[in-house]
Amino acid sequence: MKTALIGGGTMGEAILKSLIRKKLADKGEITVSDISAARRELLKKRYGVNVTDSNVEAIRGAEVILLAVKPGEMGQVLGQLSGQLKSQLIISIAAGVTLETITSKLNYRQVVRAMPNTPAQVGKGMTAWVTAKEVSKVNHDKARAILASLGEEHYFADEKYMDMATAISGSGPAYVFLVIEALIDAGVHIGLPRDVAQKLVLVTISGSAEAMQKMGKHPAELRNMVTSPGGTTAEALYKLEMGGLRSLMISAVEAAYNKAKGLGK
Ligand SMILES: NC(=O)c1ccc[n+]([C@@H]2O[C@H](COP(=O)([O-])OP(=O)(O)OC[C@H]3O[C@@H](n4cnc5c(N)ncnc54)[C@H](OP(=O)(O)O)[C@@H]3O)[C@@H](O)[C@H]2O)c1
Numbered sequence: 001m002k003t004a005l006i007g008g009g010t011m012g013e014a015i016l017k018s019l020i021r022k023k024l025a026d027k028g029e030i031t032v033s034d035i036s037a038a039r040r041e042l043l044k045k046r047y048g049v050n051v052t053d054s055n056v057e058a059i060r061g062a063e064v065i066l067l068a069v070k071p072g073e074m075g076q077v078l079g080q081l082s083g084q085l086k087s088q089l090i091i092s093i094a095a096g097v098t099l100e101t102i103t104s105k106l107n108y109r110q111v112v113r114a115m116p117n118t119p120a121q122v123g124k125g126m127t128a129w130v131t132a133k134e135v136s137k138v139n140h141d142k143a144r145a146i147l148a149s150l151g152e153e154h155y156f157a158d159e160k161y162m163d164m165a166t167a168i169s170g171s172g173p174a175y176v177f178l179v180i181e182a183l184i185d186a187g188v189h190i191g192l193p194r195d196v197a198q199k200l201v202l203v204t205i206s207g208s209a210e211a212m213q214k215m216g217k218h219p220a221e222l223r224n225m226v227t228s229p230g231g232t233t234a235e236a237l238y239k240l241e242m243g244g245l246r247s248l249m250i251s252a253v254e255a256a257y258n259k260a261k262g263l264g265k
Contacts, residue, residue, distance in 0.1 A: 001019075001024055001025045001029060001063055001064060001142075002025070002029045002061055002062045002063050002064070003019060003025045003029060003030045003031070003062055003063070003064045003065075003066065004030075004031050004032075004033065004058040004059045004062035004064070004065045004066065005030060005031070005032045005033070005058070005066045005068060006033050006034075006055050006058060006059075006065065006066065006067050006068065006069060006077055006081075007033075007034060007067065007068035007069035007070075007073075007077075008032040008033075008034040008036075008039045008040065008043045008051075008068070009034070009039065009068065009069075009070075010118070010121070011068050011093055011116060011118075011120070012032070012034075012066070012068035013043065013121075014116070014118070014120040014121040014125070014150065015066055015068060015093075015116075015120070015146075015149075015150065016030065016032065016043065016047055016049065017047070017121070018120065018123060018149035018150050019146065019149060020047060021123070021149070022149040024145060024146060024149055025064075027047055027048040027049050028048075028049075028050070030047075030049040030050065031049065031050040031051070031052060031057075031058045031062070032044075032049050032050070032051050032052075032058070033051070033052050033053065033054060033055045033057070033058035034051070034053070035053060037053070040052075040053065055077055055080045055081065056080055056081075056084065059081060059084060059088070062088060063087075063088055063089065063142075064088065064089045064091065064142065064146065065081070065085075065088050065089070065090050065091070066091050066092075066093070066146075067090065067091065067092040067093065067094060068093050068094075069094065070094065071094045071095055071096055071097050071263060074092070074094045074097050074101075074102075075105070078101075078102060078105040078106055079105065081106060082105060082106050082107060082108075083107070085106060085108040085110070087110065088110065089110055089112065089135075089139040089142050089143060090102070090106070090108070090110060090111045090112065091111075091112045091113075091114055091143055091146065091147075092111065092112070092113050092114070093114050093115065093116055095115065095166060095170065095260065095263060096163075096166070096260055096262075096263025097113070097263075098113070098159065099111055099113050099130065099131075099132050099159055103132050109132045109134040109135070110132070110134070110135055110136065110139050111131070111132045111135070112129055112130070112131045112132075112135065112139075112143040113129065113130050113131075113159070113162060114127050114128070114129040114130075114143075114147055115127065115128045115129070115162055115165050115166050115169070115170045116147070116150050116170075117169050117170055117172060117173050118173050119151060119173055120150035120151055123149075123150065123151055124151045125150040125151035125152070126151060126152050126153075126154070126169040126172075127147045127150050127151065127152070127153045127154070127169075128153075128154050128156060128161065128162060128165030128166075128169060128170075129143065129147055129153060129154070129155055129156070130155070130156045130157075130158070130159045130161070130162055131143065131155075162260075163257055163260035163261045164257055166256065166257070166260040167253050167254075167256035167257035167259075167260055168253060170260075171256045175249075175252070176205070179205075180201055180202065180205060183197075183201045183204075183205075184197045184198050184201050187200060187201065208222075223237070
């Protein structure tokens with residue numbers, strides 16, 4: 001599948017790696033366009049893909065065009081691509097840049113808007129996506145296969161959910177990393193060696209998530225299983241509730257959601 005990747009930064013590289021790993025595109029079929037010479041050199045060396053500093057050259061002959069530049073650079077990139085499109089699938093991952101903005105600037109409607117997250121770097125991403133209503137079945141299926149290569153994907157029929165997904169799964173890894181860091185520090189505070197604390201925390205977090213997925217139980221039920229009356233866990237949970245963890249989480253996510261909605265305006 002001949003693919004153009006505009007923007008070979010952190011997320012662009014995650015997509016590039018997944019496309020090659022899942023054999024959706026051969027490295028020779030991928031052209032990465034990036035304004036940074038250092039990024040071009042690195043990606044060429046690391047993955048053997050074609051590189052260019054010209055976005056127009058990158059899309060020549062491409063069936064799929066992935067837009068992975070920062071939202072502030074999207075206007076310029078869309079301007080360069082406008083008038084060059086026939087039946088290609090466009091997938092944008094720029095946060096907050098709406099389908100309406102992309103389709104109107106391109107005057108072209110085979111457009112998908114996606115919100116991946118950084119665990120995509122290791123094939124464990126969660127990507128929310130939406131399409132312009134004119135997107136063909138072929139392009140819809142192609143988009144699903146590409147986004148599934150990053151990990152899990154979830155298609156929304158209504159774009160309004162994209163800002164919510166941004167606040168939960170897009171920004172979510174940062175919340176989880178903060179919790180991980182705090183738990184490791186807590187372990188060190190009570191006397192655990194840091195490397196041991198890190199191992200205990202990481203396995204506990206990934207194990208808890210996997211257990212919930214496999215057991216299909218409500219989190220409160222799973223929490224109750226480790227909370228014996230008057231025990232150590234109950235003591236810690238009481239402190240977390242006293243500190244307002246639950247309402248703090250809600251207001252944090254709401255703040256991210258409001259910010260995401262603002263980006264699209
Ligand atoms: N990181 C996340 O968690 C995440 C999650 C979901 C979606 N996103 C979205 O993904 C997009 C990319 O994010 P990122 O973290 O990968 O950013 P990034 O690392 O800064 O990558 C963007 C790359 O595009 C290059 N670039 C800038 N302007 C360009 C242009 N006109 N033509 C071609 N290349 C250009 C940049 O070069 P320079 O560095 O030289 O400017 C950089 O190498 C953003 O729109 C973001 O909203 C990010």
